[in-house]
Amino acid sequence: MGEAEAGSRGTSASGWRRVIFHVDMDAFFVSVEELFDPTLKGKPVVVGGKGDERGVVSAASYAARKYGIHSAMPLRTAYQKCPHAIFLDGHRDRYSEYSRKVRAVLESFSPVLEMASIDEAYLDMTGTGRLYGPPLRAAHLLHERIGKETRLNCSVGVAGSRLVAKISSDLAKPNGIFLVLPGQEAATLASLEVGRIPGVGKVMQESLRELGIRRVGDLRLVDEDLLRRRFGKWGMALGGKARGEDAGGWFDSSIGADEDPKSVSHEHTFNQDTADAATLEAILARMAEMVGRRLRELGLHARTIQLKLRDQRFSTITRARTLEQRTNLDVEIFQEARALFRQNWKPGTKVRLIGVQASSLDASEGQLALLDHQRHQRLQQALSAADKLRAKYGEDTVSLAASMKGRFRERVHDAMQGSGSASTPSPQRAADADAGPES
DNA sequence: TCTGGGGTCCTAGGACCC
């Protein structure tokens, strides 16, 4: 007998206008690592890199958190807090694989699904009462199924809005379920710090503190107009958020299908800052290739190419140019990025990070002259072949960066601190010959 | 605390056009 029919415990009768689940995997990267190496269980484990590298913690096991280690913390700091922790680089491909497994389970519960990131998702469970019973029971079933099918722990937040579901899954951790009944939103949120609201980060939290606002409940004390003047569009939505409403900001209420990305980028931070032009341009070539490859995988073309440079003092600039014609060709992306680099890098200046971003993406490349079009198609085919080779034999098989002179090749490896194993098979040109940094 | 890499969204100013 379905809920709606049952009346007394039906969806509307019990006050649920919408039923939203937010599912968040617990210590996802670390948990996946534990599946492949059970001896890690219970130990302080940090995923993100070695303890003496530049970088930050991507994920920390609960044992590691006891030492004060948390994600986004510099690896070196984590090392100081717990030198005997196990530091792992991690395996992105495994996380993607398990993310797909999680997704498959969730899809079997509700087709209205949105993966918000690799390890979390929103489900619209409205109207599933006949299948799974009331929301809390459905949440238990889902929690159990994920555990059974993936051997991973997760936490589930259940509420009438995305916002409250998201905050609830946080309150449910670890490995729990937290449900907020309709009408209880404001009361539940009131005692939490404003920083628990997704989108309220360090800066906004500090500004709010200056206004005497520390907790979500305090937001009721302040005039919405003041919030709007002070924080713009986002401030205006804050009042509603305190009441648990979705409206406003990027935290939209609809749970939609995953859309095409708006930008594609790759960047690299050197383990040691460098002012060597050849190294910088070789890395830039590699970043450009990776961007191009991703665009081709997605079937997209970019109109804007952006260079990113960060210096020793951590100050960062971006410089962009919009092209006449969209592209997804390594050579063109690289040439554009290199031109921006040469215009904006002062020789001698040490660089900490260099990156390339492509945006203004579209499936079509726009109108090309016929001859250009044919040339582009041939290049595309060559690059697709190169992409397959790389997928099969490794990143260095075919590459602008690798096709530079031998000394550059080593430098690329050194600079990217490629674990010493510079196994570069016969480099083979895939694209235009004039793409090298010395052309 | 010496600060990754992949993204999204917002703001603000200037150019340019009607």
Added chain:
DNA sequence: TCTGGGGTCCTAGGACCC
């Protein structure tokens, strides 16, 4: 010669999220 008001595109920077 003291000079409008929008709309759109582009660029740069920054907050924020996982």
